[in-house]
Amino acid sequence: MIQISNLEKRLLLISVYAAIGFSVLGIVIGLLVNSQFIFFDGIYSLISVALSGLSLLAAKYIGKNDWKRFPFGKDVIEPIVIIIKYTIIFLLVVASLIVAMISLFQGGRDVAIGVALIYSLVGTVGCFLTYLYFKKHTGKTQSGFLTAESNQWLIDTFVSAGVLIAFIVASILQNISSLAYIVPYVDPVMVIIISLYFMKLPIKGIKASLREVLSMAPKKELRQEVEQVMVNIEKEYNLAESFIRVSKTSKTLWIEVDFVVDNNSKIKTITDQDKVREEIKQNLSKINYEKWLTISFTSDRKWAL
Structure with a gap:
């Protein structure tokens, strides 16, 4: 806020x-x-x-x-x-x-x-x-x-x-x-x-x-910076897919990410999920906005759409 x-x-x-x-x-x-x-x-x-x-x-x-x-x-x-x-x-x-x-x-x-x-x-x-x-x-x-x-x-x-x-x-x-x-x-x-x-x-x-x-996407450069962090996480933890939604209101950057996991993914426990969340938070710290992060994990793609 x-x-x-x-x-x-x-x-x-x-x-x-x-x-x-x-x-x-x-x-x-x-x-x-x-x-x-x-x-x-x-x-x-x-x-x-x-x-x-x-x-x-x-x-x-x-x-x-x-x-x-x-x-x-x-x-x-x-x-x-x-x-x-x-x-x-x-x-x-x-x-x-x-x-x-x-x-x-x-x-x-x-x-x-x-x-x-x-x-x-x-x-x-x-x-x-x-x-x-x-x-x-x-x-x-x-x-x-x-x-x-x-x-x-x-x-x-x-x-x-x-x-x-x-x-x-x-x-x-x-x-x-x-x-x-x-x-x-x-x-x-x-x-x-x-x-x-x-x-x-x-x-x-x-x-x-x-x-x-209207909660539209922020400028292209800012959106790409957020998306690159998520792409790197996806590769690092062998995640099947990710869906990223970003908007900016005032000084707050609203970021919602849904990761799709499968049997090959390194995410197995809630502790693993929290580890990823902390890593994302650290990687986004260089962006000079307050962040409202919502990071979810699912094995069923329909919940990420």
Whole structure:
């Protein structure tokens, strides 16, 4: 069963506090300088607060011991929460795209460039440093929550970078009289570009989490690593056949193996079976996931199918 570490809880809290800071700054500055791009950045950060809070609540709930109600653990809660988060992010991006297109056809927006440049520089650096901090710890924990948070900050980094690039371009164009008419269009055009590009990230996250909710097989490399261990065991103990089922939910790898034994097999007693189980456990220890192992032996093939 998944265990939520203190590190994960601490990082999720950091994400909440950081998102609150960026959201307030973005919304206020966006309204002051009349920039949809900055306002979108602030609204995105505000929604990130709610989403990070949702992750934190889910993480705490998953960490509570409740074996009577959840005999197989609460691992599936994590991908469900991640699907909700990515769906909201996707809808936010689509809404921003629609508003930007309307603004574009209405003649664009006049923006106070100087203030916008300072905000976008601070936002880009701040979001990128937060993303790097999360990225550093995500690989150590194999946490879906932290991966989703990391992706959120990556999106915010590129949105802020897009703001920065847009206003650098706008500041150059406003000093060129023959091109100054383009300046009002810079803000909505950058929103459209960023929105179209980053639609794929939440879609990718939703697809990956759906695979876990539906208990589908994990990525090919991970599945093959597990299967190779079982093939070696099958050969070592002269087992007639093996049936392997592998799925991944959150940080838990679910592995069910049914070995078919015959008269030539070296498995004769329950002690022999336990020996094989221990060997499999040791051989799988290098895979950086919690494992839920179910290993069965039968002399009748029909019970393995």
